[in-house]
Amino acid sequence: MKLMRVGPVGQEKPALLDQDGKIRDLSGHVADIGGEAISPEGLTKIAAIDASTLPELSGDRIGACVTGTGKFICIGLNYSDHAAETGATVPPEPIIFMKATSAIVGPNDDVVIPRTSEKTDWEVELGVVIGKTAKYVSEAEALEYVAGYCLTNDVSERAFQTERAGQWTKGKSCDTFGPIGPWLVTKDEVADPQNLGMWLTVNGEKMQNGSSKTMVYGVAFLVSYLSQFMSLHPGDVISTGTPPGVGLGLKPPRFLKAGDVVELGIDGLGTQKQTFVADI
Numbered sequence: 001m002k003l004m005r006v007g008p009v010g011q012e013k014p015a016l017l018d019q020d021g022k023i024r025d026l027s028g029h030v031a032d033i034g035g036e037a038i039s040p041e042g043l044t045k046i047a048a049i050d051a052s053t054l055p056e057l058s059g060d061r062i063g064a065c066v067t068g069t070g071k072f073i074c075i076g077l078n079y080s081d082h083a084a085e086t087g088a089t090v091p092p093e094p095i096i097f098m099k100a101t102s103a104i105v106g107p108n109d110d111v112v113i114p115r116t117s118e119k120t121d122w123e124v125e126l127g128v129v130i131g132k133t134a135k136y137v138s139e140a141e142a143l144e145y146v147a148g149y150c151l152t153n154d155v156s157e158r159a160f161q162t163e164r165a166g167q168w169t170k171g172k173s174c175d176t177f178g179p180i181g182p183w184l185v186t187k188d189e190v191a192d193p194q195n196l197g198m199w200l201t202v203n204g205e206k207m208q209n210g211s212s213k214t215m216v217y218g219v220a221f222l223v224s225y226l227s228q229f230m231s232l233h234p235g236d237v238i239s240t241g242t243p244p245g246v247g248l249g250l251k252p253p254r255f256l257k258a259g260d261v262v263e264l265g266i267d268g269l270g271t272q273k274q275t276f277v278a279d280i
Contacts, residue, residue, distance in 0.1 A: 001047060002183040002270075003148070005063040009106075012063035016051060017183060024054035026056070028246065032069035033184060034235040038131045038147040043186055063106045065150050065181035066129050068235040072099040072178060074125075074154055075222060076168065078241025079203040079214050085249035088129045094217050094225055097168040099154070099239070103178035107272035111155055111176045112279045113258060119158035120256040123242035124200040124208050124264040126193065127152040128219055129184050142223035145232065148186040149193060151269045152239045153179045153200075158248050158255070180237060182270040190268060194221045198243060200264040202256070207266075210243025 005012035006023060014026040014033045029049060031035040037046065076095035077088050092095035105111070113120050133145025154172065161171025190196070193212060217225070222238060232238075247254045257264070258278040265271035 001043070001186045001189070003046070003186070004065050004181065004183050005033050005067065006057050006061065009261055010063060012067070013057060015057055016046070018051040023057045023059050025050050025057045026054065030257045032067045034066050035265055036234070038066065038129065038184070038234055040131060043131070043147065047062060050259065059263050061106060062108060062182045064104050065184040066235050066237065067100050068192040069104060069237050070233050071230070071236040072101050072104065072239070073226060073236065074172060074239045075217065075241045078216050079243045080216055081210065081244045081250070082242055082246070085246075094222060096226070097172065099169070099178050100173035101166045103117055103173050103175060105176045105179050107151065107179050107181035107270070108274065109176065109179060110277045111179065112174070112267050113256065113276055114174045117157050117159070118255070119248070119253070121156045121158050121247040122200055122207065122256065122262050122264075123154035123156060123204065123246055124198050124266070125152045125154045125239045125242050126196060126198065126212050126266060127180055128223065128238040128240060130223075130232045130236040130238070131234055133234070134223060134227040137224050137227045139220045139224040142220040142227075143187065145223060146187050146219070147234070148184045149190050149269055150180050150184050150237070151182070151264065151266050151272055152237070153264055153272060153274065154239050154242060155179070163200065179272055179274060182272070185269050189250055195271070196267045198266045200245065200262065202262055208245030210245070212240075213215070214243060215241060
């Protein structure tokens, strides 16, 4: 299934995308796309609904594909080819940092460049949405705790991230720096999360063209690994890293400015399109 949330900010309705590409209203069956609705039992109930009987909704605005996200966890330098382009070595264990949940926006919402930004950058990433509480789970059972997958843009301000004292979080958590969606694609529709093509363009120019097969630490490993340190709860999102082609890695580096348009996609998970605007 492709689950989504549509409507004005703060008034999104739960919905699904049917086989004909029509957006169907789920609000008569679930309160929202999150919590119990994305548990294994909740997803089974939604799957049993005859989508043709549901009212159609317009897709004027698509919101973030999941709500109730308590943790937005990101993995750094998780693609061997991306690590190489930045001059970094592949870490012996996953690099973990957090993106503030207040950064979450819809997949096509404007992204606001912070007032003092010098180096706002792009990162197409595979997002993993947790469906049931995971704690101390093994790698073999880890995918049982995944509700599905989504497309994320881990927007980053590199000067905030690496040139000022402290850790990476402040370079990752600016308002609107977390577009997710358009859909939460349930895991039964993703045959192999480690073999997904992914791409990103800036003003129509292809910047990233990679595959999740070059991830150093795969989805199952990451879910298991993170669950050793913290409980993962329904609605938590893990953004699993980016392939090469980010602005920081170009020679010379290139960063985003107001008016730039970024488009990105992952096989089977849909596309996003954001216009970057100045914070006034």
